[in-house]
Amino acid sequence: MFRKISHALLYSIAYFILEPRFMSDEWVIRKQTKDRLQKDLKKLYSAFDDAERLFSKLGRCKLCITHCCVGGFNRVTVFDRITHLVEGIKQPPKWGYRLYPLGSFMNPKRSHKRNCDFFTEGRGCSLSYYVRPAMCVWSGCSKIGKVLSREERNVYNRIKREVFEVHWSYALKLLFGGMTKKGEF
Numbered sequence: 001m002f003r004k005i006s007h008a009l010l011y012s013i014a015y016f017i018l019e020p021r022f023m024s025d026e027w028v029i030r031k032q033t034k035d036r037l038q039k040d041l042k043k044l045y046s047a048f049d050d051a052e053r054l055f056s057k058l059g060r061c062k063l064c065i066t067h068c069c070v071g072g073f074n075r076v077t078v079f080d081r082i083t084h085l086v087e088g089i090k091q092p093p094k095w096g097y098r099l100y101p102l103g104s105f106m107n108p109k110r111s112h113k114r115n116c117d118f119f120t121e122g123r124g125c126s127l128s129y130y131v132r133p134a135m136c137v138w139s140g141c142s143k144i145g146k147v148l149s150r151e152e153r154n155v156y157n158r159i160k161r162e163v164f165e166v167h168w169s170y171a172l173k174l175l176f177g178g179m180t181k182k183g184e185f
């Protein structure tokens with residue numbers, strides 16, 4: 001219950017405050033905040049490394065037919081934008097950064113008849129784990145849930161927890177003085 005409330009609060013902050021700031025292109029992350037966010041980035045990448053190891057070991061995703069990459073829409077969120085900014089990745093993904101998948105009213109390319117644009121037949125996701133949307137790193141389907149051993153489930157839950165901790169840390173740093181309007185100090 002607490003986790004659900006925490007996630008709802010985090011997404012509300014992101015959706016109503018952080019994402020509009022980034023989309024307006026009027027706000028920037030302060031230099032000293034970017035330096036502080038590097039620590040979060042290390043923790044995030046360490047969780048991503050663990051996820052890559054876990055999912056590779058399970059070996060289910062490459063064999064998957066009804067996989068979770070179905071649907072021509074964007075999974076890249078404002079949290080990934082923050083990660084990319086701290087990492088220095090300038091090139092935005094094709095559909096930009098949105099907290100929720102773009103609806104058909106905003107993205108005429110959206111379709112459930114095709115896959116996400118980053119999906120490559122026979123290979124899976126074409127993005128490295130470090131660039132991949134966080135939700136594509138930590139989320140797993142019920143098929144995965146069924147094959148996890150107790151130890152693997154602990155690892156899986158820890159990965160999810162760490163990703164959310166990093167996103168909370170991003171949100172708090174940016175909410176409380178970590179951003180400034182362009183031209184202001």
Ligand code: SF4
Pocket residue numbers: 060061062064065066067068069139140141142143144
């Ligand atoms: S997480 Fe599940 S649905 Fe997604 S690719 Fe892996 S096996 Fe398929």
Ligand code: SF4
Pocket residue numbers: 068069070075116117118119120124125126127132133136
């Ligand atoms: S970004 Fe990669 S993992 Fe995520 S939906 Fe697209 S192809 Fe799948």
